[in-house]
Amino acid sequence: MASHISDANEAIQASGESTFEKAKKKAQEQIDHLFNVSLDIAVTGETGAGKSSFINAFRGEENAATGVRETTTEPTPYQHPKLPNVKLWDLPGIGSPNFKAKTYVKKMDFKKYDFFLIISATRFKENDLMLAEEIQKAKKKFYFIRSKIDIDIRAEEEKKTFNREETLSEIREDCQRNLKDLGNPPVFLISSRNLSEFDFEELVSTLTSELPEHKQFALLQSAPVTSVAMLEEKVVMFKKVIWAAAILSGGIAAVPVPGLSFACDTAMVMSFFTRCYHTFSLDDRSLEKLSERVNKPELKSLKKAPLLKELAEASVLRMGGSAVGEFLCSLVPVAGNVAAGVISFSMTRGLLENGLSVLADEGRKVLREAGLE
Template identity: 55%
Template sequence: METQDPDVIEAVKLSGESTLEKATAKAKAEFEQLLNVSLNIAVTGRTGAGKSSFVNALRGLGDDADGAALTGVTETTMKATMYEHPAMPNVKVWDLPGIGSPNFKANKYLKDVKFSTYDFFIILSSERFQQNDIMLAKEIKNAKKKFYFVRSKIDNDILAEQRKKEFDEQKTLSKIREDCQKNLKEVGNPKIFLISVYDLEKYDFEKLQNSLEEELPQHKRSALLQAWPVCSAESLEKKITFFKRVIWAAALASAGIAVVPVPGLSAACDAGIVLLFFTRCYYAFGLDDGSIKKLSEKVNKPLQKYLGKSKIAAAIQNKTLTRLQVSASIATLATFEWFASLFPGVGSVAAAGLSFGTTLYLLREGLNELANTAREIRKEAGLDPMCSNS
């Protein structure tokens, strides 16, 4: 191998390639895919099922937040409306017109809403699933796309049942699930996910995520994992593990840039990679203003102050990451990397190794800092009392 730098050797091994050049090319491709792979989620159902609130929940937004899908007691979605994820423009959630017209034809509906656009469909209902829902599911199935039945507003059902003397929450949930399954026999034995958009920690929101992950193509899973709201300690840890796995790609992409003999290019690109990586972690871990505000209101505790314990989280929040010592430390290496990259062979390898090792260290330390901040916030919120840093 062209270099004796142990970190670079290990990263090349992790890439599954035989040379630094091939490993770097693969790293760049994987990092680009991490940032840009598209995911289009279609949410449909009857008028009043809570589609717009569900769209907002998937995007980590409250119904009254800037950019949220409009909600109301009447039909607010008259055509297919696309909403980008606040931090990931490559992830789009589509709020489709409600199903409920007496003249409804599933095949025509799919054509009208541009069926081929979407990776999968979520069919939402706040009551029993109706014949139109079943017809639509059959058409989606015939077109060989995935669909998922989501029974919404479960919190309302539980609240209503609590007034009864013999109330048992688990029995109530089982009854709702069985009732839905009975009237969906025509489409086989589909899974039913019971959800409250105002309490994603409860019921089946995480089960829905797990099913989507299992059934999506491999290259789409990274987008889902980054964009899906944190709904449990397990959900957060899964995200942390994911970002740990892609650190090598970000660091090797930096190493590849370092061998280009253009003054200042390496430092600028390294800083950009670090910024993109940390920003994705920040939103994926639920550290953004919208997520923290929603969580604070839910548990009636001021949680914003805990962001200040992470310099990186605070810098992203205040849009001042480039002023962090992290970026300054990269900049001090720029001159050395540039001169080293001018010399073929050993010089280029030295530049690559230096850039890789620096970026690898920064990414690891920064990821751990953001992860521990997210864990602490959930612990303070009373969501994960046994959560410990790792």
């Protein structure tokens, strides 16, 4: 019992609060942020810059219409296939006949978006600068993306003097020269055909560092897994909220209602595992897309759904074994309730840590098979 109490005290300290009640309130906020927070990303730029291609690549789905002509006539939301609370908005291209720069801002409801991605396939132009200035006035964040870098690289490879790093540096510096009046903001070089190359991970890292914590959860869960480094960031995020899930479990176990703790713990653990499973791109659809992207057909056979089922079954057995002890403890006034809460806290934390470790290891194996270490 002493070790369990020590574990509980450690979790309260991890919450940054002084009492269990305060820690429980903060834990509920953390879990709500993990599962329910919304994120609205505005993707804009001139016609043909590659806005829709970027949205398709980020979501892992090809729903946004692409083309050399303006294909978007009004702000169009594209829901993330795994996280319905995350939307990428394809905004009409600024500078097109129907959306002049001077009237563009009035037609777009800027306040609904968390931040803006301004995309250009060449150098950033006057319309892009005007848009950035208006976004600044609205007190929103914006980030510049130079798209279609893979096409530029292929074109330069034909030259005898080709040097990949020098070419990338020249492209970046050319963009930044056009943005000097905005204080030389960073420019992220990206290929929507392969987000594993160039600056996509740096973009995600920058966004994560500048978003409020609850929005960081939504961004990291929705961003595609492009390397082991990206996977590790997601693992760290889930590790940070295990204490919260465990504290909520402990609070519920202290209520002397038969079956309540078991039902709530089962729902909590399975929701956590399922979210990890999809966030690490272990579902069949993600594996199929990865197989196509890296041209390795064998990845399609790496079915991970049985793993999730096995984790669920093992967890339910362990929780069922501890539920009887929790209930008997909770029948003892005051001290028994505390004991039941501590047992449930320790059990839930152990299950979540083990499940996260198993799923993270599977994610690492898949990425190694795909050559994305």
